Structure formats: C-alpha cells, structure tokens
Amino acid sequence: MxxxxxxxxxxxxxxxxxxxxxxxxxxxxxxxxxxxxxxxxxxxxxxxxxxxxxxxxxxxxxxxxxxxxxxxxxxxxxxxxxxxxxxxxxxxxxxxxxxxxxxxxxxxxxxxxxxxxxxxxxxxxxxxxxxxxxxxxxxxxxxxxxxxxxxxxxxxxxxxxxxxxxxxxxxxxxxxxxxxxxxxxxxxxxxxxxxxxxxIECSVPKNTKDSRINALLDYLRGHLDKPHDVDSLANFVSMARRTFTRNFTRATGVSPVEWLQVERLRYSQTLLESTDHSVEMIASLSGFNSPVSYRQGFKQRFGVSPSEWRKMFRGK
Structure with missing residues (x-):
C-alpha cells in the first residue's frame, strides 16, 4: 500500500x-x-x-x-x-x-x-x-x-x-x-x-474612568497578599456596598472578586518566572488562602500547574 x-x-x-x-x-x-x-x-x-x-x-x-x-x-x-x-x-x-x-x-x-x-x-x-x-x-x-x-x-x-x-x-x-x-x-x-x-494574557484593566476605582486598583496591586472582601473595598472608596459593586463592575468589566483573582494569578505568573520562591510562598505572596486553592485556581484558568508553568516559561 x-x-x-x-x-x-x-x-x-x-x-x-x-x-x-x-x-x-x-x-x-x-x-x-x-x-x-x-x-x-x-x-x-x-x-x-x-x-x-x-x-x-x-x-x-x-x-x-x-x-x-x-x-x-x-x-x-x-x-x-x-x-x-x-x-x-x-x-x-x-x-x-x-x-x-x-x-x-x-x-x-x-x-x-x-x-x-x-x-x-x-x-x-x-x-x-x-x-x-x-x-x-x-x-x-x-x-x-x-x-x-x-x-x-x-x-x-x-x-x-x-x-x-x-x-x-x-x-x-x-x-x-x-x-x-x-x-x-x-x-x-x-x-x-x-x-x-x-x-492568553490576563485581561485586567490598569486604569478606568473612575478616579476612586483607579486609586483602589493601585492600592490593591501593592497589597495583593492582604485579605480583602467587598465590604473593606467599599470602605476604602467610601461607598455603600451595592454602590461600590455596581461602580467597580461598570469601571472594570468584572466583579471585585473576579478582578482580584485574575490580578493575583497574573502576579503569581511573574513570581514563577522571575524568582526561586516555592509555590507555597508564591501562593501566600499572591494572596491566596492556601497553596491548594492557588494550584486549583491556576490549573483551572491556564490548564497547567504552577510548576509546569515555571518549567515552560522561566529562562535559565
């Protein structure tokens, strides 16, 4: 044949x-x-x-x-x-x-x-x-x-x-x-x-048309390792919870919880590629409750584990 x-x-x-x-x-x-x-x-x-x-x-x-x-x-x-x-x-x-x-x-x-x-x-x-x-x-x-x-x-x-x-x-x-x-x-x-x-790059807006939301985003990027919830974020911008959630979603296109998840994952990618930190340490620095929740969230979004990501994208 x-x-x-x-x-x-x-x-x-x-x-x-x-x-x-x-x-x-x-x-x-x-x-x-x-x-x-x-x-x-x-x-x-x-x-x-x-x-x-x-x-x-x-x-x-x-x-x-x-x-x-x-x-x-x-x-x-x-x-x-x-x-x-x-x-x-x-x-x-x-x-x-x-x-x-x-x-x-x-x-x-x-x-x-x-x-x-x-x-x-x-x-x-x-x-x-x-x-x-x-x-x-x-x-x-x-x-x-x-x-x-x-x-x-x-x-x-x-x-x-x-x-x-x-x-x-x-x-x-x-x-x-x-x-x-x-x-x-x-x-x-x-x-x-x-x-x-x-x-696919994580789609996280760096700036919005709302100055108060922009100030919050800048603050969060510098404090991703700290615990945050909707009430504390609403207090930061001096808004009621419902008003804050509505304004944040309108400004960024995603909810506060979704924004934090994506930004934390994006930051963890940088740490995986540029540091020798353990996955456990990176999970903590990125603000995840535990290494288990970090690994699960990373795998769900990118289809590979944090260790596999590091192996593929980190240079010598």
Missing amino acids: SAPLVAVIATEGFSPFHLCVPEIIFSQILPGEALFRYVVCAENPGTIPSKSGMSVSVEHGLDALNDADIVIIPFWAHPEEKPSVALLNALLAARLRGADIVGLCLGTYVLAYAGLLDNHRASTHWEFEADFTARFPCVQLDTNSLYVDDDHLITSAGTAAGIDCCLYVLRKYYGSAVANKVARRMVIPPYREGGQAQF
Missing part, C-alpha cells in the same frame, strides 16, 4: 511558518522512511506570494486533492473574506471522499466558510475567538485546546499549535513511537500539556 498523500493548499498572503510546518513533518523527515507523499497545490498554480514578501512556486492545482488522504489549509490571510467557490467545492469533495481535512490556525476559517464545521467542535487562534464565533455561530469553538479532531475535521489554535496538530495527525496514522521519533528529530516535545489558555 502506498504512503498516505498529504496535499497542502497555498493561498495568497500565506504565512511561511504555517506552510513550512506540514512540509517539515510530512515530507521525508526520517531518512530512508517515506511516511507520506507530499504535494503543495494552489487554486491558481504559479508563484504564490506570502504576507511577508516571500513566495512559493506551486506546480499543482486543486485537482491534487482528488487523491489526497489528508488536506491541509495552513493559513488564511483574510478571515473576513470568504474563499472562492472553487476552493470550497474542492474541500467539500475531499470530505465526501473521506479525507482528513485540516485547518491550521486561521485556516480553520476556510473549513468554516465551507460549512464543514457546522455542529462540530473546532479550534483557532485565541485572538480571533470573538470574530470566529460571531461569523460561525453553528461551530462549537473550543477556546482552549491546542487542536481538535471532530470526525476527521482537524483544526488547531494559533501558530506553534500547528506543530502539535501535525504531530497529532502523524501519530494518528503511525502511532506514538513514530511520532515521538519525529519530535525528537525536530527537538520538540511530542506532546504539550495544557491548552492555549496558558498563552
């Missing part, structure tokens, strides 16, 4: 990184082992420009999808633009033949425009979650996973998650032993724990 055929579709304004990821993983990365056959195609063969001034010369048209076992859209430069009918029809035909259809990062948009993802789970770059959800309400967007496989429709989160996704596809065809061998050759982990939540 011949090796599975991978067809990667190059589109104008492509990202060189995203186009190279499947080429590295699905071309002959292991010497003497042809795991896949690999071809790059385009709706209009010829010189396809990237978004960064580079270009790629493509010989094959969309008819290359006719025999493909795996079809990959590595990027889509303009999420607001619907792809051509020819491209969408080619994807639909490949899907009907039973091919795995893969959208890396913003390539997920192309699958969604084709209607392939309706009533299916999918992933895309976290910065485009709101836009994607508004455009495709029938798609069940997974806002955390690095990649999602729902009935042979495989989509990934942003940028480097494309590597995780392609390794997953390789693992799906050849098993963990081969995927691990390829990962070692690429000098990357064969599997990453957690999801893209660990890469």
